[in-house]
Amino acid sequence: MYATSTRRAVVELLKIERRYLSAAAIFASLKGSQPKLALSTVYRTLEFLQRLGTVSSRTEASGETAYVYCTDDHHHHAICTVCGHVDEVDCDAMEGFRGALLRNQSFALDEHAIEFYGRCARCRS
Amino acid sequence: MYATSTRRAVVELLKIERRYLSAAAIFASLKGSQPKLALSTVYRTLEFLQRLGTVSSRTEASGETAYVYCTDDHHHHAICTVCGHVDEVDCDAMEGFRGALLRNQSFALDEHAIEFYGRCARCRS
DNA sequence: CTGTATGCAAATCATTTGCAGCTTA
DNA sequence: TAAGCTGCAAATGATTTGCATACAG
Numbered sequence: 001m002y003a004t005s006t007r008r009a010v011v012e013l014l015k016i017e018r019r020y021l022s023a024a025a026i027f028a029s030l031k032g033s034q035p036k037l038a039l040s041t042v043y044r045t046l047e048f049l050q051r052l053g054t055v056s057s058r059t060e061a062s063g064e065t066a067y068v069y070c071t072d073d074h075h076h077h078a079i080c081t082v083c084g085h086v087d088e089v090d091c092d093a094m095e096g097f098r099g100a101l102l103r104n105q106s107f108a109l110d111e112h113a114i115e116f117y118g119r120c121a122r123c124r125s
Numbered sequence: 126m127y128a129t130s131t132r133r134a135v136v137e138l139l140k141i142e143r144r145y146l147s148a149a150a151i152f153a154s155l156k157g158s159q160p161k162l163a164l165s166t167v168y169r170t171l172e173f174l175q176r177l178g179t180v181s182s183r184t185e186a187s188g189e190t191a192y193v194y195c196t197d198d199h200h201h202h203a204i205c206t207v208c209g210h211v212d213e214v215d216c217d218a219m220e221g222f223r224g225a226l227l228r229n230q231s232f233a234l235d236e237h238a239i240e241f242y243g244r245c246a247r248c249r250s
Numbered sequence: 251c252t253g254t255a256t257g258c259a260a261a262t263c264a265t266t267t268g269c270a271g272c273t274t275a
Numbered sequence: 276t277a278a279g280c281t282g283c284a285a286a287t288g289a290t291t292t293g294c295a296t297a298c299a300g
Contacts, residue, residue: 002254002299023290038257043290045255059184063265064289078232087230105212106246107203115238121231127274127279148265163282168265170280188290189264 006030006037010045011069014055019086020066020079058115076114082123089116131155131162135170136194139180144211145191145204183240201239207248214241 009030014021021029027042046067049055055067058077068077068086078087098109134155139146146154152167171192174180180192181202193202193211203212223234 004255004299006256036257039289040258040291041256048255059188063190065188078226078230078234080232081235087232089226089230089232101203101214101241105203105214106249107205107212107214107241107243108249109203109241109243110206111242113240113242116226116232116234117236117238118232118234124231124233129274129280131281161282164264165266165283166281 006034006041007045007048009034010042011049011054014067014069018069019083020058020060020068022060022064022066024064026067076116078116078118078120080120080123081117082119085120085122087120089114131159131166132170132173134159135167136174136179139192139194143194144208145183145185145193147185147189147191149189151192201241203241203243203245205245205248206242207244210245210247212245214239 010026013026013029023039023042023046026046027037027039030037030042046055046057050057050067054070056070056077057065057067060066071088076089078089079085080087101107101109135151138151138154148164148167148171151171152162152164155162155167171180171182175182175192179195181195182190182192183202185191196213201214203214205211226232226234
């Protein structure tokens, strides 16, 4: 596991952007400062960072996979429909729901994946 | 909009299975009774059914898109990690959460997408 | 030095599309 | 019959992989 300049640059970019970016978008953004960069390296880097837990991904409606910087362990993403900004949201509210689900549908909830779409503070003002 | 045999067969299959199936899996399953069936027709049928609201889709970890039969309008899926059975779950519990999200993170929730993973009644006994 | 990461080009794989012929209402 | 489907084959587009070279520790 080497701290190469490409890895540093990808993390840096995602840390600043804080929104979902495709591999192609990341590639385009870094190409300026690293002209020899290959798209396949971006893919390999993202796969690597994902295994580390530094980034997480989702599939856009278009079919492309997009990546975002992550900090905590278990959380969900609140995605602004205006600017694309991604905030993390914790999940305490889920606990009450788990009991209701078991009572009403006899379904034992183990895990869940949520995405929230709305407008962030900045885009609402 | 014609009620062709292929469309009927795809809906029938999904209605019986009640779990996420890929286009390729649906194709393989129907190929026996309809030897001339083309994979592209399955894709076109699924796209059509999705527009009607009869099926919904999700992207698997593998990158494949999988489809499931749907009844109601706004709901989420409780997916059994043992048998893959998909139940629909309504979302009343979300309403309280919306207020908390606005207070705590100043995020105005417009939409959300949820998937629940756990064990259904049958697989738990 | 030695194992890892990278660039490049070619290969994969799911999904889409053009088009001529076949079906459904 | 006429509009809407379908099969087939070829095209697309994102992602992956093999391999020789360059780099980090």
